[in-house]
Amino acid sequence: MTLLVTGGAGFIGSNFVLDWFKASDEPIVNLDALTYAGNLANLASLQGDARHHFVKGDIGDRELVDSLLATHRPRAILHFAAESHVDRSIHGPAAFMKTNVEGTFTLLEATRAYWVAMTGEAKSVFRFHHVSTDEVYGSLKPDAPAFTEAHPYEPNSPYSASKAASDHLVRAWHHTYGLPVVTTNCSNNYGPYHFPEKLIPLMIVNALAGKPLPIYGDGQQVRDWLFVSDHCSAIRAVLAGGRLGETYNIGGWNEKTNHEIVHRVCALLDELSPSAAGPYTRLITHVTDRPGHDRRYAIDARKIERELGWRPAETFETGIRKTVHWYLDHADWVADVQSGAYRAWVDKQYG
Ligand code: NAD
Ligand code: TYD
Numbered sequence: 001m002t003l004l005v006t007g008g009a010g011f012i013g014s015n016f017v018l019d020w021f022k023a024s025d026e027p028i029v030n031l032d033a034l035t036y037a038g039n040l041a042n043l044a045s046l047q048g049d050a051r052h053h054f055v056k057g058d059i060g061d062r063e064l065v066d067s068l069l070a071t072h073r074p075r076a077i078l079h080f081a082a083e084s085h086v087d088r089s090i091h092g093p094a095a096f097m098k099t100n101v102e103g104t105f106t107l108l109e110a111t112r113a114y115w116v117a118m119t120g121e122a123k124s125v126f127r128f129h130h131v132s133t134d135e136v137y138g139s140l141k142p143d144a145p146a147f148t149e150a151h152p153y154e155p156n157s158p159y160s161a162s163k164a165a166s167d168h169l170v171r172a173w174h175h176t177y178g179l180p181v182v183t184t185n186c187s188n189n190y191g192p193y194h195f196p197e198k199l200i201p202l203m204i205v206n207a208l209a210g211k212p213l214p215i216y217g218d219g220q221q222v223r224d225w226l227f228v229s230d231h232c233s234a235i236r237a238v239l240a241g242g243r244l245g246e247t248y249n250i251g252g253w254n255e256k257t258n259h260e261i262v263h264r265v266c267a268l269l270d271e272l273s274p275s276a277a278g279p280y281t282r283l284i285t286h287v288t289d290r291p292g293h294d295r296r297y298a299i300d301a302r303k304i305e306r307e308l309g310w311r312p313a314e315t316f317e318t319g320i321r322k323t324v325h326w327y328l329d330h331a332d333w334v335a336d337v338q339s340g341a342y343r344a345w346v347d348k349q350y351g
Contacts, residue, residue: 004074007081014042059103065110093158100162130170130183135160139294146298186250191228207280217289219259222296226252227319230312237310251299254316
């Protein structure tokens with residue numbers, strides 16, 4: 001048996017692959033285009049490991065996907081590959097439409113052809129797992145109940161619109177063609193190997209470098225935060241027992257304002273790596289808000305708990321402490337990432 005993982009060199013995908021091999025010897029074929037966000041250094045510990053087969057390639061390359069499916073005969077596809085950063089989607093939406101919408105379409109069509117030709121038990125156990133986001137549901141009022149799976153789709157950014165479109169394609173391929181799919185919609189992840197363009201790693205990395213900590217607008221936007229290994233365990237639970245055609249929301253039960261997040265990161269750094277110049281909060285700067293910035297996301301994760309018995313193992317306190325420790329221990333990884341495309345992007349965004 002084999003899994004095909006797309007986007008397995010990115011933040012969540014690489015955590016998924018690494019966690020998978022802690023508990024299973026089932027091989028993974030990892031298809032990743034290695035965009036600026038894909039980093040093979042995340043998978044360095046798997047070098048020479050026969051269970052991991054990395055393929056550099058695009059999910060939109062039908063011939064390549066067809067040949068990988070024919071050669072490796074996966075029992076499931078876990079689709080992580082995407083353009084994932086909201087700010088980048090505002091500056092340049094085209095790549096998001098290409099990968100998240102067209103790429104998912106191509107992957108679904110290749111999967112359909114593969115699945116239609118399958119027979120027997122292989123066909124009955126096969127599934128396509130689409131990894132998506134809570135951002136497809138749009139923005140919540142301060143006292144509104146958290147997103148359930150029945151919440152209407154109201155995507156507000158080019159990123160969330162492209163993910164919503166991909167969710168709709170996955171749904172339609174199930175409804176029309178009977179493709180065995182399941183979709184998970186997850187809140188903001190954080191943890192090891194998180195690319196430092198996203199809030200938490202950016203704040204850690206900038207603080208340690210004595211650079212400004214840019215908070216958009218008033219910093220009172222709320223996100224739910226989920227430690228990445230909890231997301232990976234939820235995906236394993238859905239892969240093992242999720243009902244086909246269903247969607248499952250995955251969240252950490254940790255609603256926090258951006259202001260709270262940045263202050264917590266600063267306090268942990270003051271404790272673990274104090275600066276002679278004084279508390280890290282001195283670096284906080286309020287910058288122009290993101291256009292169309294969603295005010296609040298919150299996840300109601302009761303369905304996955306009820307049906308599959310999954311709950312996050314980490315609290316925000318334990319998860320953020322592990323995360324800050326990881327970045328302090330992996331200065332070499334950060335230095336590696338902070339070159340080339342990443343630096344150009346930071347200049348464009350904050351310069
Ligand atoms: P990421 O940007 O860190 O990684 C994306 C990976 O996909 C990279 O390795 C990149 O090289 C690869 N990729 C991009 N385009 C590709 C293409 N055309 N073909 C093949 N590979 C391609 O993203 P992430 O944070 O790991 O997110 C993974 C998935 O989880 C995405 O689908 C995202 O929408 C979803 N998600 C992320 C979060 C979060 O907080 N990061 C929350 C909810 C859902
Ligand atoms: P981000 O990590 O980009 O994730 P998303 O937009 O997908 O939720 O941003 C998380 C929150 O942090 C979001 O409300 C935007 C805010 N933010 C800042 O205030 N400053 C920053 O430099 C970044 C990158 C994000």
